[in-house]
Amino acid sequence: MTNTIEVENLTKVFGRPESGVVAVDHINFCVRQGEVFGFLGPNGAGKTTTQRMLTTLLEPTEGRIVTFGYDLEHDAYPVKRQMGLVPEEANVYTELTAWDNLMFTAQLYRVERAERASRARELLENFGLWEKRDVKAQDFSKGMRRRLSIAMAIIHKPALLFLDEPTPGLDAQSGRAIRDLIRQLNAEGTTIFLTTHQIEEANQLCDRVAIIDHGQIAAIDTPERLKAAFQRVQSVEVALEPDGGAHGDALAALPGATTSVKMGDKWRLYTEDPSTLLPRVMDYARLHELRVVSLSTLGPSLEDVFLEITGQQVGTVRHEEGEGRPQRQGMRDRMGGGR
């Protein structure tokens, strides 16, 4: 399979190379033609910095980016022609109408004159903005601006589309519409580079994901393989009555449970072996005369994988000793940490 993007030893240091802040630290990966590639990481991990280097907006300190076979630092023009960019903040011209925004971008990308109007109309209709085509973007909602921003990024039918956090802050309907659009564009052959910290979004959309943390690639693989590699973060979820919320510490202390996390009216108990833990949870409920409202076993979610790799545990009652960087290093070694 052909690679659309190849990244070698990409590094960005803000400030002096020897003493500055290392935002991206010698990362290697490739994005295959036709895939949706997710780039996940916590805030400040280096996601947007990497994307800005891939889209020529930021000069790397070190390393090489080859896109469509062109070295980006020396021959960006043919790459830019085939590339679309949707930044985190919808960067539409608020003083222009939706129609004028699209016409401007179409002209900037030299879309054929005969094609411009029909393409703009098609996009505005698909994005539910046709009725608002003559309205200035300053009167648009956040979701409408985001949709317009995406329409502007794809009016020239790019072969590669970069999306930076496309859905946060949007209502459920707008978020879903954008996810559907990403699927549709990908089905039509567009390679998608999706930067996100929305793990479930990456899980739903991406063929492969890279997890970046502290400027380094911690893991790259398909979501399912990443989850399979983390069988030790399987869990048992239990809701108890009465006073179910009070049993977290005791549940976490059950043999086989590594961590307990309160999830609304339930407790999620992380374990390497759910089959051993399940009967112990039932025994605990019987012993304390509690009613088991619900009990289920769960495989590791991509969020669990992400949290394990990045060393984040939200709402944790008990942490395993030794979690964190050394474990992530082990994971990086296991997953290849690159191509």
Add this chain to the structure above:
Amino acid sequence: MKDEGMGRLRNELAEAWTVTIKDMKVYYLKPGMIMFGFLMPFFMFFSFSVQRDMAAEQGVARLLALTLFFTAAAAGPFIIPMERRLGTYDRLLAAPMSLLTLLLGKTAVGALFAIGTSTFALLVGVLAFGVNIAQPWLLVAGMILGAFSFSALGLIFGSIPTRNPGDVQMPSTLLRWGLLFISGVFISLADMGALARALAYISPLTYAQDLMNHAVLGHGLLNPWLDLTVLLASGVLFLVPSVLMHRRGRKLGY
């Protein structure tokens, strides 16, 4: 290969023009900006000419130079930092055009605005005061090259790596007012001492004023070809620091 190069050049020119038209629509063709363009030169002119015994032709020559100087860089220094802040500048930087093309598009819009407003000032001079233009072709060439040079000068400040338009206001205003007073606008070159004249020769406004004197009055102190050459060369030279600062901005993440 040659055809490919020509195609690229055509594309780049068209893209620069697209940026020019967009900026014109978004920033310049606004009521406030138009009022500024029309009124500012007249305020400037009356501020420095009341109670002075000055012929109409002399006044119009001065008015044209001032209009070109102040309107060409009226908005240019502030647009790029503002676009950086709004994220719209990324759209331009990621578009398939060279940095020089983008800067030419940005320069052209300021120049066109200056040409438009100075044409209005010229019409007022011709229609209201019956001023005759001695050398029309020099006037046209001077307006175009002067507007280009002053717009490119303003773009230097817009290229400072910042997202805050306020950061460019002070240096931009200081330099423009400094140039205004050392140039031969209020005191003619012929009346200046050697040191003052040496200073005046640093400023492109001196050459624009001399050219307007040639065009409107029919005589100036310097060779008009020298004036034209300096304005063209200074416009091109002013693009160099803009390119360098943009490259620095790309390193810093602006």
